[in-house]
Amino acid sequence: MTKTIRWICEKCNKKWIHPIETCLYCNRKIIKQIGTKLKVIGYTKVNIPCPPHPLVPYNVLMLEDEYGNRMPKKVIKDYKIGDIYEDKPDSSENTISIVKIKYDFYEAVKEALELIGDIDVSENTRILIKPNLSIPGYAYTGICTNPKILNALIQYLLDKGAKKENITIAEQSFFVPLEKIGKKSGIDNIIKKFNVNYVDISKTEFEEKQEREFTFEVSKIVNDFDLIFNVPAIKTDMLLGIDGAFENLTRFLSKKTFDELAKDVKKAVMALSVLPNMFPKFITIGDASIGMQGNGPAQYGEPGFYNMIFAARNPVVHDKAVQEILCLRKLPYVELAGKLSLGENDISKINFVGNELDALRRDVKQPIGSKLIKRD
Amino acid sequence: MFIKGVGMTKFGISDKLSHQLAYEASMKAINDADVSFNKIDAVVCATIEWFFSIEKQRHFAGMLSSMFKTNKPIIRVPAGCAGGGHALWVANQLGYDNVLVVGVEKLMTCKSESITDEFMMAMESRWEQPEGINAPASAALVAGAYLNKFPDTTTDDLALIAHKNHSNGFLNPKARFYNKKVTLDDIKNSKVVASPLRVMDCSISVDGAAAVVLTKDKSDIEIVGSDLCTDRVAPFESNDPLTWEATAISAKGAFNQAGITNADIDFVELHDAFSIVELISYEDLGFAKKGEGAKLIRDGYVNLDGRMPVNASGGLKAKGHPPSATGLSQIYEIAKQMRNEAGDRQITNTNVALAHNIGGVGGTVTCHILKKVGG
Numbered sequence: 001m002t003k004t005i006r007w008i009c010e011k012c013n014k015k016w017i018h019p020i021e022t023c024l025y026c027n028r029k030i031i032k033q034i035g036t037k038l039k040v041i042g043y044t045k046v047n048i049p050c051p052p053h054p055l056v057p058y059n060v061l062m063l064e065d066e067y068g069n070r071m072p073k074k075v076i077k078d079y080k081i082g083d084i085y086e087d088k089p090d091s092s093e094n095t096i097s098i099v100k101i102k103y104d105f106y107e108a109v110k111e112a113l114e115l116i117g118d119i120d121v122s123e124n125t126r127i128l129i130k131p132n133l134s135i136p137g138y139a140y141t142g143i144c145t146n147p148k149i150l151n152a153l154i155q156y157l158l159d160k161g162a163k164k165e166n167i168t169i170a171e172q173s174f175f176v177p178l179e180k181i182g183k184k185s186g187i188d189n190i191i192k193k194f195n196v197n198y199v200d201i202s203k204t205e206f207e208e209k210q211e212r213e214f215t216f217e218v219s220k221i222v223n224d225f226d227l228i229f230n231v232p233a234i235k236t237d238m239l240l241g242i243d244g245a246f247e248n249l250t251r252f253l254s255k256k257t258f259d260e261l262a263k264d265v266k267k268a269v270m271a272l273s274v275l276p277n278m279f280p281k282f283i284t285i286g287d288a289s290i291g292m293q294g295n296g297p298a299q300y301g302e303p304g305f306y307n308m309i310f311a312a313r314n315p316v317v318h319d320k321a322v323q324e325i326l327c328l329r330k331l332p333y334v335e336l337a338g339k340l341s342l343g344e345n346d347i348s349k350i351n352f353v354g355n356e357l358d359a360l361r362r363d364v365k366q367p368i369g370s371k372l373i374k375r376d
Numbered sequence: 377m378f379i380k381g382v383g384m385t386k387f388g389i390s391d392k393l394s395h396q397l398a399y400e401a402s403m404k405a406i407n408d409a410d411v412s413f414n415k416i417d418a419v420v421c422a423t424i425e426w427f428f429s430i431e432k433q434r435h436f437a438g439m440l441s442s443m444f445k446t447n448k449p450i451i452r453v454p455a456g457c458a459g460g461g462h463a464l465w466v467a468n469q470l471g472y473d474n475v476l477v478v479g480v481e482k483l484m485t486c487k488s489e490s491i492t493d494e495f496m497m498a499m500e501s502r503w504e505q506p507e508g509i510n511a512p513a514s515a516a517l518v519a520g521a522y523l524n525k526f527p528d529t530t531t532d533d534l535a536l537i538a539h540k541n542h543s544n545g546f547l548n549p550k551a552r553f554y555n556k557k558v559t560l561d562d563i564k565n566s567k568v569v570a571s572p573l574r575v576m577d578c579s580i581s582v583d584g585a586a587a588v589v590l591t592k593d594k595s596d597i598e599i600v601g602s603d604l605c606t607d608r609v610a611p612f613e614s615n616d617p618l619t620w621e622a623t624a625i626s627a628k629g630a631f632n633q634a635g636i637t638n639a640d641i642d643f644v645e646l647h648d649a650f651s652i653v654e655l656i657s658y659e660d661l662g663f664a665k666k667g668e669g670a671k672l673i674r675d676g677y678v679n680l681d682g683r684m685p686v687n688a689s690g691g692l693k694a695k696g697h698p699p700s701a702t703g704l705s706q707i708y709e710i711a712k713q714m715r716n717e718a719g720d721r722q723i724t725n726t727n728v729a730l731a732h733n734i735g736g737v738g739g740t741v742t743c744h745i746l747k748k749v750g751g
Contacts, residue, residue, distance in 0.1 A: 017500070017613050042521045046512070048512065050492040060513050070613075
């Protein structure tokens, strides 16, 4: 649900729109006030474009919550004063939720999951989280999954009743020792903070799985959990177009499988498109809190400052939506996965909750030079 | 302190770069003050470093040092569109005998979409910018709420404000719209940029610089009130989005320092970034009751021949708005009026004037009250 957030001093009731821990005046604790009953109290239709908002016209609503707190909201749909503004959560496979982070990563992750129908978690639920720790990068570069996203997700799971003993973070790198990446990205600190399990996938057992003409060696770890979160750091990729839900799954494969696929680009496209079939159902939480544009995913990319989180139950829906939002060229493996009925890749049939597609579209620096991605 | 000299460039599209524009305005102010630059103890400058600018130039103080051939202190005080007023306020506090204050902007180096983006960066970065709130949208939300709350006021009143400023700017050789006729119909029929505001409700971005020489030595114009106030970055965070609180507080502070009330003001240079801002500022400055600002424009009270002319220069609307230069160009206009050097736009009563400069959406506001010595 779209929500207002205020940080309020428990003593003097001063309100902030920015997160603080202690009141400057009273030195007292701050409590969060979340408003969810939103009413339209004003609007404007904007007709002038600018790089972050290239599509016009769009509307900016001024919303007011049950506490009298206000916030602006960009929409394409027309509203009038007095209308109730509400998001309708949808747990269908065709749905993607998109949340703009208003400083508070916890609330953003919570909102993104709530908008796709939320998750059922108990103290016995075994949970696997697969971040992106493929190559080393500080959090601000957007190369790895933002530790703040991981922190928020784990905290949300614990708040929902999960036990830390049942939460596992798993990843491997085909290029650099995982310890080095965990340290540089700051993910290590989160794992230590919550004392959750941490597994190097390369050290797990792999099993052969057959899908169409491909034989994949897939880590057996994916069989041991009730709930799997795929948490890619959304980046432009010179080869694949984007690093999203599909790319992040590749590190559940063995190095041997990965190397074989890397030898043949066309084969890799086919293989990537069927890759989700190798895994139990999972939820993708796309971390675009920093994001990347240009010739990513490594040193030639640059931070995109997208400041968004995506959540989807289907990886095709997720990656297709990301491609459209960032106005990138079509991703061949996603198109193919759509044709193979692995998920909806017709953008008109994807249900956007939290924010409308055309209210999000923006030009970013394209990755260039890919043999995979055709120019439109 | 006293205003010893003023100078400004023509506001418009210039082929000069920032430091060259600053030099031109400073030279004019120094000549107007009839002092040697050797007598200047410090320089306070205001400019925004534009991300999209072709200038690709950081460390403006160093640039000015090269231009002025000086090792004296050069203090840069960017404050969005209030940079000029802010610089004047700082210069007035420093305690030097003679200070050169210069504001400059080189905006016209990129397409309008990029300028829109630049101005958007004055909005809150997580709550407003991602939600598409650019400067016109922010003002438009305020305008919509105002017109909704006070239905006696209409967009026709906003058009009258824009028309009044264009009529004045028509007479100002330094103005972007000098000698360019803009009719009321032109304004009312102009394209809507962010409803209910039309393009002719918005100030125009230009290149330009303005400079003032401040001195402790008695001259013909004295700063008798000078106040700077800040407020929240986002209007939606305010208790009353229909008031720029910092305007009301800084005006009160300046009036108190001057020992006068708003009834003593003869004319005003007011920050009309948008027509709605001028309307609400009538009220925030105490010239009209809340919801009754439109009466001033309907009755001609703020016209060039009215009881209290507002924006004789043409204002940001018609003179043009090079953000960091705007506040000092207001001082230039006031000085010219007080010296009876304003040509066709000369006002009759020019003893006491108010200059009002806003940065962001009310995040920084300065009010300066200037008085003609012996007036």
